[in-house]
Amino acid sequence: MPPEERSLGIRTQFAMDFLDDVIDGDDPWCCFVSLIEPHDPFICGEEAFSKYDVDSLELQPNVFDELENRPGIYKKAAQIFDKMNDRQKREAMACYYANISEIDEQFGRLIKRLEDSEQLENTIIILTSDHGELLGSHGLYTKNFMASEEIYNIPMVLAGPGIAQGVVTDARVGSHDLCPTILDLVGCDQIEGSRFNVIFKCICRSN
Missing domain, CATH: 3.40.720.10 (Alkaline Phosphatase, subunit A)
Incomplete structure (x- = not known):
């Protein structure tokens, strides 16, 4: 089919x-x-x-x-x-x-x-499982x-404005890191009680 x-x-x-x-x-x-x-x-x-x-x-x-x-x-x-x-x-x-x-x-x-x-x-794209x-x-x-x-x-691929290109890492991150990461990338306030994975932030940021 x-x-x-x-x-x-x-x-x-x-x-x-x-x-x-x-x-x-x-x-x-x-x-x-x-x-x-x-x-x-x-x-x-x-x-x-x-x-x-x-x-x-x-x-x-x-x-x-x-x-x-x-x-x-x-x-x-x-x-x-x-x-x-x-x-x-x-x-x-x-x-x-x-x-x-x-x-x-x-x-x-x-x-x-x-x-x-x-x-x-102009679009942030995330592909994961x-x-x-x-x-x-x-x-x-x-x-x-x-x-x-x-x-x-599992794989996790991020691309788009503000995200570093060509960076590959085996740092330990999880799907729970995505929400604060997305909010940070689009300039929104963080949700109360959410924790930001500092390593994830560093490898995602292009600056």
């Missing part, structure tokens, strides 16, 4: 319609686009899936983790996926990567709309209850 017929494309179109209403006006605006993908059951379109050679995908190095010295509930959860063969695991990876390719395409639609309106350089995906690591899928690098180490 292509993105246009799924939640991914429909939600992006809602965002496009919103931009059409506000982008040429004088009032400031905020557009929050929340996508379900990439998420199990990893439903994707054939076009995106065909970009990936399933047989050439490498399984995660820890896919056969015995989960020694881990809580018993981890091993119990792993039993659900024990019957998946290596080919099926690679197909799951291809579907997941295809989801991300589809997101890139939809995100590009939004960026192009900003470019066409000459508003891209709420959690990662095990995708076979430790013999598990989804996020569930596991405390692991695959779940907690």
